[in-house]
Amino acid sequence: MHVKRKKDFICLERVKGKIVNVLDGLELHTGVFSAVEQKRIVNQVYQLQDKGRKGELREHTFNAPRKWMRGKGRVTIQFGCCYNYAIDRAGNPPGILQPEEVVSLPPLFKDIIRRLIKWHVLPPTCVPDSCIVNIYDEGDCIPPHIDNHDFLRPFCTISFLSECDILFGSNLKIEGPGEFSGSYSIPLPVGSVLVLNGNGADVAKHCVPAVPTKRISITFRKMDESKRPIWFTLEPNLQGIEPLPLELNRSGSAAKSSGSNNHNGTKWTSRRRQQYDSRGYYNPERSIEQNDCGDWSSNQRRGKPR
Numbered sequence: 328m329h330v331k332r333k334k335d336f337i338c339l340e341r342v343k344g345k346i347v348n349v350l351d352g353l354e355l356h357t358g359v360f361s362a363v364e365q366k367r368i369v370n371q372v373y374q375l376q377d378k379g380r381k382g383e384l385r386e387h388t389f390n391a392p393r394k395w396m397r398g399k400g401r402v403t404i405q406f407g408c409c410y411n412y413a414i415d416r417a418g419n420p421p422g423i424l425q426p427e428e429v430v431s432l433p434p435l436f437k438d439i440i441r442r443l444i445k446w447h448v449l450p451p452t453c454v455p456d457s458c459i460v461n462i463y464d465e466g467d468c469i470p471p472h473i474d475n476h477d478f479l480r481p482f483c484t485i486s487f488l489s490e491c492d493i494l495f496g497s498n499l500k501i502e503g504p505g506e507f508s509g510s511y512s513i514p515l516p517v518g519s520v521l522v523l524n525g526n527g528a529d530v531a532k533h534c535v536p537a538v539p540t541k542r543i544s545i546t547f548r549k550m551d552e553s554k555r556p557i558w559f560t561l562e563p564n565l566q567g568i569e570p571l572p573l574e575l576n577r578s579g580s581a582a583k584s585s586g587s588n589n590h591n592g593t594k595w596t597s598r599r600r601q602q603y604d605s606r607g608y609y610n611p612e613r614s615i616e617q618n619d620c621g622d623w624s625s626n627q628r629r630g631k632p633r
Contacts, residue, residue, distance in 0.1 A: 331357045331358050333356075347526060348526060349495065349527070350527050352523065353523060353525075357518065357520075360485075362518075365487055372460055375460070376402060376404065384404070387409040388409075389402075389404050390402070401468070402462035403460065403461055406433065407431065407456050408429060408550060408555070409556070410422070410423055410424070410475070411423075411424050422477045423477045423555070423556065427556065441568055445569070447570050447573065448483065448520050453481060454549060454568060457478075458545055459548075460543065463542040464541060466537045468505040468535055468537045471499035471534040472533070473528070473532050477551055477554040478550060480529070481524035483520050483521060483522045483547055484545070485544065485545045486542070491535060492536065493515055493521065493535050494508075494535075495510065495512075496532065497510075497531055
């Protein structure tokens with residue numbers, strides 16, 4: 328499976344009297360998940376949503392606000408911690424609510440995290456221990472913001488079901504319900520992983536305008552140790568993950584290709600011996616069954632406990 332990485336995004340803005348690239352630190356990865364794997368992830372999300380609607384998830388894990396206006400009502404499912412977007416009725420400030428207990432990361436999501444580390448999407452020094460799932464209906468959005476520093480950098484967002492644009496800029500403007508304007512727009516292809524770090528995470532705000540159709544995103548983040556919930560325990564199978572060795576393409580050098588926004592990208596192959604047949608040809612079905620997300624295979628399809 329070929330993973331394409333694009334990281335030379337440029338948007339120069341004046342910030343505190345200096346001209347800076349507010350997108351420095353952004354990376355867009357494609358080819359990380361096959362169509363089959365994406366379908367399994369989406370099915371898992373809808374199963375979790377169904378459990379939430381039935382009250383089978385802890386109170387602060389699932390949230391489905393009433394859609395009282397365009398752009399409002401995005402369903403969220405939080406794992407690993409409960410994050411407060413704004414000051415709540417109890418007066419708690421934005422950030423991780425340490426006393427509140429939510430469901431731990433599901434096994435499939437831990438498989439995704441291992442894939443992200445092994446395939447050089449996220450560094451092994453910043454393994455996510457929490458995530459938030461956003462389930463969008465047509466017209467839902469995410470307003471301009473910078474992610475709270477209760478979470479370390481980098482973090483990433485994976486897109487499913489449909490492509491949408493994400494806006495970046497140091498001065499994003501709200502034009503109307505679900506309508507925003509900004510300096511730079513990045514299309515997020517289905518199955519892509521956007522990594523936010525550096526200025527792209529801390530100088531530029533980002534937002535998702537009202538989406539034209541159904542969409543799912545999963546944002547994986549590592550909590551600051553001092554901000555973790557009081558009930559939090561480390562996941563044993565997320566410790567000591569090592570990235571796989573990279574393999575250059577057949578020409579002997581990293582392939583260059585053009586991507587959206589006219590920025591160059593780097594294409595590389597993360598290759599495991601068992602993903603190839605005796606002739607050396609790539610076998611995608613074998614990859615799905617035996618790669619680092621192999622837990623997504625037969626046991627889950629048959630509904631067996633893991």
